[in-house]
Amino acid sequence: MINPFKTIASLLLLVLMTVMLPSSPVHAESKKYKRTVEHYTLPNVTLINQDGKKVSLQSLVKGDTPIVVTFIYGTCTTICPVLSAGFVNLQSKLAATGQSPRLFSITIDPENDTPKVMKEYLKRFRAKPGWDFATGSRADIDAVMKAFNAYIPDKMSHYPLNLIRNPKDGSWVRLFGIMSSREFLEEYQGVVGK
């Protein structure tokens, strides 16, 4: 249950913080991420989501709505929570306009991230329906990372990446770095065509 007062209080507090400290990061809205448009050929692999259900990657990404893909892992302490917070905020911002984005996190620690771990992760981030988290065999996960030009041999050297598929031409907007929720929303809306 969201407490409206708490939200308003937090926002006002933030505004005050902004007024008091000109160097506050709220002003630091200059683009800090790198954007490119790419084309990828995805492997024909079947992954397993947080409910233990099989998911065909190729059929999942297809469809007439965009899908946002990230690579994270359940026990990550640095980049992944930041990426996932971005997902949470995108969901809540779009929910206000009646939209529900399709979000897909793929683990880079398939040995540890069982459906149970992934389900608890989504719960911790209060994910709404539409955000799935998937694991698979190491070989399949490696193939997916390679297809997205995001291969890392060890999860300890990962980096922040969001990929948004444009359903009109199948291209992918590749966003490297950490975005503010406004930037993320704008990038998403750009693909949707709004």
Add this chain to the structure above:
Amino acid sequence: MKYIDTLLLFLLLTSLFLFNVPPSHAAPGALQKAEIIRLGEQMYRQGILPSGKPMPAFIRGDVEVDSSAFSCSSCHLRAGLGSYEGGVVTPPTTGSKLYKPYRRPPSMGDTMDQSGRHIYAKTVQERPAYNRTTLASAMRFGVDPVGQTFNDVMPRYPLSDSDMSILIDYLEALSSQPSPGASSTEFRFATIITDDVTPQDRQALLMPLQNFIDRKNQQLAMYSDFIKFGYIPTAEMKYAFRKASLDIWMLKGPPATWQKQLTAYSTKKPVFAVLGGISNQNWKPVHDFCESERLPCLFPITNFPVVSETGWYTYYFNKGYAQEGEATARYLNRQESLRDEKAILQIVQDSEAGKALAAGFQSVWKEIDRLPVTTVTLTAAQLTDQGGMNKILSTHSYTALLLWTDARLLPNLKTMISRLSDQGIVVMSSEYLGKNMAAISENVRDRVLLTWPYRLTPYVGPKTGQFDAKVPTLTSAKDYGDRRITSRSVTMLLQATLQGLNRIYDNLYRDHLLDVMSMQMDLTVRDYERLSFGPGQRYVSKGCYIIQLGPGADPALIPRSEWVVQ
């Protein structure tokens, strides 16, 4: 009422920010020091305010996050000495480090990277010392004492003065005293052995441990000679060379008395960490002792670890027997012919091993929402009673039998399989059967699946486990029944532990050792396909093959699943 409280809190916070009142040291004055530390620890580790509510937090300016997923210890880790992962340097956050000027080690954010990675990895490179006021500003607004803005991955926490004061008190106390058993010149270790272990197995453990200690001391002697001859060491070198000693903590008698014995050993001569250990009994009393003493216990040889999601101080190779049961559940769940749970019968030998295998199976079976299978627990005598067994098997046409028993059942296996449905299969534990695994009759081997928690693909290196490309060990397939005590202990010492010890430098805190070890890259080792780490992960080998035996007295081990069954 609740809204009024929130409004009041808001007005209070607003006034604090408007007048920029430095956090008062006396705010939580009514609280005892121990209570302040407890509340501070709860904020630091779990992101929960003293009120019990989540700490509010913002990242990248406008992204509101729930700090239970963004607690301080998530990035700065439990000991507060920071971390390095994914190109992000997280600086230390203990009082003793914060109240001194700081210059962080170089990271890839300092140089231009073609891929543009620097854009998120850049952190403040140098700053003067904090005090309580500037530290509060740092956490609220993300600026250091000279106004430099933090990296965007550091959340900003709009805390009240009272909460801020508690958190700062905690940071001041965090890792403020070196842990027992370590000094700038010495590491003291112990290993734990219970009295049920055979002299051969004891020797198999002690040989590599003693060798490790001797080598460390020999290196120290060489290093001292270099210094005498005028060699100037790098700063890091001096941390790599310390005197080391090893005590053997022998535990005698019933497990209920172990805690008392351990307390006596530890009080007499505290150690920094327990290096390995071995027991054929349940490791739980030792596990619990190490949790309560906050004493790291690194990779004991046991098939009975404590399987827990919250255990912190013991690193295990894997979940032991439970892991074999878990892999079986996942494997059977994939078989379309086994959708009916009534067709699966689990026969459990009334022993510690049988129960651990069954518990592992059942935990995953339940987790994946399958209905419980029929389970029968039998004594060793009942297992060999063919009449009784026939009676059990005649109650239903079973398609799968899970036989969590030792080898005494093997003579009956053929008859038992004949009572299954046509394609019926049997699953057994290779670890529990041990050397008797090859006694499985050749004419039923196509119906018998075995759990195999060790490596099957070739590994290059000698049997001692240390990497040496000149001495290839092409397979460990014939090693069934080998407990791999020496090779696994060498892995533990030279691949996992030594990395941790060398990287803690002069931060001699037990929690820091565990933090550093948890951030290691994956390891390729002799006995397991892969060891992987991660914050909070304590069972480093996650795999277990399902295999079948080939023909002959020295059968090939044929994998029927991947290393990690999903």
